[in-house]
Amino acid sequence: MWQKNKPYLLLLPAISVIVLLFFGGLFDGLLKSFGYFPAIGETRFTLTAYTALLRSSEFWESLELTLRVAMLSSLLAAILGAGIAISLFMLNKSANSGGTQIWHRLFQLPLTIPHLVGGYIIVLLFMQSGFISRIFANLGMIDAITEFPVLVNDSFGWGIILTYAWKEAPFVSLLIYPVLSRIHRSWRDVARVFGASNWNFIREIVLPVILPAWTIATFIVFVFTFSAFEVPFLIGVTYPTVLPVYSYQLYTSGTLADRPEALAVNIVLAVLTVLLGLVVYYFSKRWNVLKGWD
Amino acid sequence: QQDPTSNAEDADNLLVDDWQQVSELAAGQKVNIYMWGGSENINRYLDEWVAPRLKEDHNVELNRVPMSDSQDIINQLLDEKSAAKTAGSMDIIWINGENFKTAKDNDLLWQEFSGQLPNFNDYVDQNAPDIASDFGEPVEGLEAPWGKAQFVFVHDKNKSENPPKSMEELAQWVEANPGQFTYPALPDFTGSAFVRHVLYETTGGYEQYQKPAADIDDLATQLEPMWDYLNALEPYLWREGETYPESLVKQDQLFATGEIGMTMSYDPILAASEVLKGRFPESTRTFVLDAGTLANTHFLSIPFNSSAKAGAMVAINEMMSPEAQTAKLSPENWGNLTALDLDKLSAEQQQAMNDVELGAATLSLDELEEHQIPELSADYIEIIEKGWMENVAKE
């Protein structure tokens, strides 16, 4: 009996903690989003919060912004991340390994920095009067502050996008690098013997090899940025704002009557991220990152 | 941390007991003050000036809790109320205006306590409209005044020799200096105040707005000139009005780095203290409009479920003392106008206030006082903010 139930018992603590703390919270939120909110005397289930949400243009604009920000930041992070990974990989080949270890560490630095700080770094760098603008001015590329594009606290979301691109690029390279480093040293030799030039090698071997991991890393960044709060809260604009911040604004609006709508936003957000998560999962299963390796 | 005074009966006694008894009850209590925590000056003033003195003189421990937005304070109280939490940890909160109204409407505040405070009784002009009501909302003793704010414009003397004296002159200046002016996007507090000044000047003075918004027929038409003015301004604003700074702080940053030539503040002394910090240029000056600028009061209040009400009362009383207020006035500490009535102070106390070096950037206390006009009723604010979104921002 014990033998048979052992794995379930081993799982029990972790599962119950998550179910209680996390799914309990989700469920609680779900009830309230349906208007079941005894604290303000509401015990009926209604769809008011959802219909109000779907009718409000703020919600739709917020959704649009969220998608845009997530899309662009994941794309940028993907490009940057691949760049880092590939240059590290090349370095590893030429340099002695001790040095590259340190490089490796350094490139991961943005990973270890809290998002809040990352966001603030971007603010200082990319404000119109920020560091980059100063550098441009000193290089004579711009003459007035206004010539520098607005990249922080802009309604397009560039600040958020830049922050995530910077923060998540090392993450992307962290996922790509192991795949890349599995490119056997001798493959270059093999390819050459069979007549492949450098460009052939990159096109036929390197790119196809990293593509699945790369895509999945990008997807993960997408899902993450889609539901992140702190950075958009810090360096976004008040209107329109990304969904998590929109939810927070409703949550703290000063009246409990707005709560169901805030929680409805949350539920919509959760459902969307789960759907996105399923897409990632589906691809990572089907399109095994390390297809053909083992 | 649970305190005997938290039970209702004792708490009610606090309002009738004499001050001596309140002080005794307060001794040994720990008082949490929840307030915005984003300013080094203010934090320092609380932590290094107020708290040690409270401890020393009254054996009350003041613990500052940093919040990033006063809205969060109200929200938290709302939650505690709905969860029927009776022994809360907020003892003093720093609020005013809309937040006060929300708190009052939702019964989040304790009772009329300010009348119990000796310093309130001795030094405050209780009948002044900006003390008796907070953005049009009668205070009813639920909060005690802590300091005052008056709207001033901040400019760089080198960029605008003769600052505008009216909205009309301002418009001319803006047109002549494209990209040098902007105001924070509403609902920013200061940005909203700027728009209210426009309202007063373009629609014929503040008097009409002292009654509730609902009492005005066809408010929308009445507001039109204001939107026209703002929209006319837009092409000459910073970034051609495509976007507005997210908050006053962001705007101040633009000013600090010289990107714009003018900013504004609800704190007449802020410019001076920023110069002192080296953030604003030495040539920074402030000015007010001839028609006056908005002034309001910020308050300290005690939440309904405070666990240390006696301590809170003592702390608030102490923070209203002439010494604390004088220290607060100094840009070295904070640079915030006093909530006390200068006339009620003793000669030395007055002298001490006047001796505070406000810096070249600050107007004299007298000049400021001469140009104060009252806030309008809080319900306009929402209308203006919504209207701004639709009529100005989205265009």
Added chain:
Amino acid sequence: MGDLHIVNIEKHYTYSHQKSESVFSLQPIQLTIHEGEFFSLLGPSGCGKTTLLKLVAGLLPADNGEIWIGDNNLTTVPSEARKFAMVFQQSLLFPHMTVEDNVAFGLKMQKVGKKIRLDQARNMLAHVGLAGYGSRFPNELSGGQQQRVALARALVANPHVLLMDEPFSALDPSLREEMRELLLQIQQQFRVTVLFVTHDREEAFYLSDRIGVMSEGTLLQVGKAKDLYERPENAKVASFLGLKNIIEGKISGGRFYSIAYSGIEFSVNSTEVGPCFLILRPEVLQLATKNIHLASDAIQFTGKVDGLRFNHGFYSANIQVGNYLVDCAVSSQQAETIAVGDVVELFVNNEDLWFVKE
């Protein structure tokens, strides 16, 4: 095409930052491999086999020397243009390509059309016994199958020379045998010139037309398997070929004396004089049975049987001669007549003795 000439190829590895000191040197090597020949390089690990192979392939720049195919000097031709093919120890198949695409890779690089190259690839896969496996991925194949694919990949583009670097050493023994069989058959079928590297003597013996024995960067001896085995040029080659009974000694006055062992001493025909090694192959030692034919100058030892071990059809006997343990191959029938502890007579024909210097 023509023969592959390796002309005084030379290579020195140095530490990255100390140009002067060389950590490993491949001494100038001169070697001709005939067209269609199966040539093996045999040598212990680290002797420079892979280095030589890579020099031939052009994957390493040589410090000196030239590579020719027939009349074409390939020395400055980059590897991708040499039309050589190579099979490595690991199959090194590209894991993200199907087996077919792997095999067709070389043709693709030569811009052969898709249909044609896939046809050829399938064809070649059939040759290595993997018809129908084309659309699998390499990780869905066993180690042996992967090596077959690697072989197919190497052969499909019709290389001038097939270079193989210990292609079977990662496989397990029975697979290895199978693969040898296959390779031999394929090589005979395609008549491709093969330069094969291994440290496994069985393998080299089984596969090669000729063998080159290497040690520490030099090519010690080149020859047919039997010549190497029966006539090694020095003790190093002999011991690397696994020859037993290599006895250090000296010849003087027409007699051979072992230095370390008593009891091994006899007169020889050899006219040479001085220190040398005697090599007594286990097969040339014959037990004294009734009907044995000995040359008149046969040499006789007396010894005691110390061990007897069955070894696939024959026995290995350890026979103590003096204080030396002679290894001796004994047939099953003979083995039944002796037992551990017996004293036996051993004979060797003088012509079967082999002496080498150093």
Added chain:
Amino acid sequence: MGDLHIVNIEKHYTYSHQKSESVFSLQPIQLTIHEGEFFSLLGPSGCGKTTLLKLVAGLLPADNGEIWIGDNNLTTVPSEARKFAMVFQQSLLFPHMTVEDNVAFGLKMQKVGKKIRLDQARNMLAHVGLAGYGSRFPNELSGGQQQRVALARALVANPHVLLMDEPFSALDPSLREEMRELLLQIQQQFRVTVLFVTHDREEAFYLSDRIGVMSEGTLLQVGKAKDLYERPENAKVASFLGLKNIIEGKISGGRFYSIAYSGIEFSVNSTEVGPCFLILRPEVLQLATKNIHLASDAIQFTGKVDGLRFNHGFYSANIQVGNYLVDCAVSSQQAETIAVGDVVELFVNNEDLWFVKE
């Protein structure tokens, strides 16, 4: 202690969720391994060797059957209490412990004091030729050294039985030979009962007192190396042992007829009748030379030499008899007298023929 008795041990693997269908079955196995004996289980990959070993070790629960040591029934004793030791294919040294601590681990589990167990560990390390390596970490050792440590670790606690699961198959050939030597020497020294699993016949032949040949979950034959080689009980055993010239045919009327090949037909002494396999070991085939001694009933074939391949001291000749290619061992001397294409006479003594059913 006493002998190890494996009594009708049986195991069926099933798919996790379909209880009914069994994917692999180890048929009931009955086997006694004597105290101090070196017994090898030889069989192809997947035949159930590891399964049997794990059943003996108690790492897998048996479906049926019992394990005894002398008079002790160990069937229900958990593995950690059986006092067996095991060496796996990978050395499985604990990477976070020093070599010494690894070796002493078993003693530590038996609560032997620190000083004593480290002493014993060092002692045992010296036995396997690794004195002085004690304070290294496993990753600082070569593969062969690691396997030595694993051996030391297994032996240090004086196990009743030493189980070894292809312990050398991950090593390269020359190391493997060295390790065999060492193992043999150690086993003779400690007189421990060894149950050794391998798929390498050389290894089994070289090491074992007795060998059990397994296939597809059944134990086909148990015996000494020579018996298995010369008298395999069936064709499966023969082919797994690498015997050449296994010819399917039938006996009827005192004559053997090959089914698939012409030209192989002769009269036999055997009284059996019916389909069978003839096994002609390469060594029993003799070339007709002048002085050959034949039994009167010797059988003669005529064939054409098709291939001749040097193979460590002797030659393998492929001789085409009818349309069958007979593999035949030829001595060097004889090989010099024949060439590919020659027609030769082959003889076999009737007593050297071996027939098996199936």
Added chain:
Amino acid sequence: MKKPRSLMKPIAYSLLFIFIVLPFAPLLLSSVSFGWQWPAIVPESVNLRAWEYVVNVNSGTWQAVGVSLVIAFIVTAVNVLLAVPAANALVRYPLRGKWLFEAIILAPIVIPPFVAVMGIHLTFLRLGLTETIFGVVLAHIAPTLPYMVRAVMISYHTLSTDWEDQARMLGAGPVSRFTFVVIPHLLPGIAAGASLSILISLSQYLITFIIGSGQVVTLPILLFPFISGGDPAVASAYSLLFAGVAILTLFGMDLALKRYYQNKKNTAGKI
């Protein structure tokens, strides 16, 4: 062959510089700036006001650092206790509905944790869990536990049962097997998971704020008002401090792990 290599390095170095070093420059400069007009690249003069404030005892910085670390470490310790058995079950046993269990445990990676926290906030409030470190620890478990489970699962995947079988054959019972074989093998995985868990816990603002309600002051709580519209110099100084704490903690863990193995080696060497 020579040319591209010699080019590679400078390119990579400048990439590193632009990507890693440059972003920190304005943070550092702004934290010590006094009068920093555009377009000056460096401030006119250096002023340590912000740093003085940040390291000042009264500003509560050190207490916040302490609280942050205490929470992070407790959360991590709890995670280890929950994750090791769970990962064991998920990797080693054929479970019915394994995908469901995995999905449940990994869900907080995808669904942002504040969604659940906003939902459960009132319940926490009623249970008196708000404003307590304990409550905050509970709130931090959901977003961190999945990472720990992942990391330990990966370790378990690489631990073949042969190792435990080997230990069994050497006479090790279940407890010995766990302490001598399983734990040492899992340690690097646990360390990796712990790094993530600590980092994520340290970075939480929203859920700490909602559950801690201002009474649990962690670094982000202190930092947030400054970043979201307060004094930039102080915000910069805090940001640097925050980043420093995060990096040092992770670095320290890494070092401790190395030490652990190093120590084993050294003591072994001495005997």
